[in-house]
Amino acid sequence: MTIRDLAEVYELGHTQFKATRWPVLYRSWDEYEVTTRFNMDGGYCLVAENDDPEGPRIAGFILGSVVNKPGTAWSYGYIIWLCSHPQWRRSGIAGRLTDKLIEMMVETDGIRIVMADTDPFNRAARRFFRGRGFDEEFPHMYLCGNIENNPRYRDHLKEARRESGRNGH
Numbered sequence: 545m546t547i548r549d550l551a552e553v554y555e556l557g558h559t560q561f562k563a564t565r566w567p568v569l570y571r572s573w574d575e576y577e578v579t580t581r582f583n584m585d586g587g588y589c590l591v592a593e594n595d596d597p598e599g600p601r602i603a604g605f606i607l608g609s610v611v612n613k614p615g616t617a618w619s620y621g622y623i624i625w626l627c628s629h630p631q632w633r634r635s636g637i638a639g640r641l642t643d644k645l646i647e648m649m650v651e652t653d654g655i656r657i658v659m660a661d662t663d664p665f666n667r668a669a670r671r672f673f674r675g676r677g678f679d680e681e682f683p684h685m686y687l688c689g690n691i692e693n694n695p696r697y698r699d700h701l702k703e704a705r706r707e708s709g710r711n712g713h
């Protein structure tokens with residue numbers, strides 16, 4: 545992935561990581577997610593390019609990272625975002641991106657474990673990862689609370705709004 549790919553990668557993700565479809569995936573997909581990932585781990589951000597001048601140029605992307613556990617020799621790969629263009633689904637694009645990323649992580653960082661996450665109802669992604677040998681699935685729960693009417697926080701919220709001059713709307 546190069547700097548000229550950023551806008552197209554963002555746009556493709558924006559059409560796919562929809563709140564209505566996958567609320568969990570949507571949580572953090574924005575322009576800053578793409579630029580931050582690229583700044584921090586550019587070597588582990590890959591795109592698949594369509595060389596036919598007709599049609600979209602970016603056929604898919606994968607954004608990954610390697611996490612080192614402090615105090616141990618362990619490091620593991622993390623597939624943070626993976627997407628193939630709807631025009632070329634089921635033609636092996638995500639598979640090739642994933643294999644290439646893992647190969648690079650093994651060669652550069654000696655990783656032995658790779659993690660990925662997705663929405664539990666994302667059947668395509670779950671089948672995809674299972675098919676590549678990601679055979680352990682751990683449930684993970686996102687919690688959400690409205691603090692407006694929560695007695696624990698509402699007074700702090702009012703105070704903070706008064707100090708900052710915000711009315712909360």
Ligand SMILES: CC(C)(COP(=O)(O)OP(=O)(O)OC[C@H]1O[C@@H](n2cnc3c(N)ncnc32)[C@H](O)[C@@H]1OP(=O)(O)O)[C@@H](O)C(=O)NCCC(=O)NCCS
Pocket residue numbers: 560561569624625626627628629632633634635636637638639640661662663666667668669671672673675
């Ligand atoms: C999940 C996703 C990345 C798969 O991309 P892809 O390029 O179509 O995947 P591949 O062609 O490499 O598929 C490899 C295998 O994955 C499984 N698979 C992929 N899409 C599937 C689907 N819609 N239903 C069932 N299995 C599917 C199949 O086992 C497939 O092998 P097969 O075609 O020989 O049966 C793609 O559907 C996508 O971009 N989805 C939206 C974004 C997303 O959900 N990303 C994942 C979480 S970050």
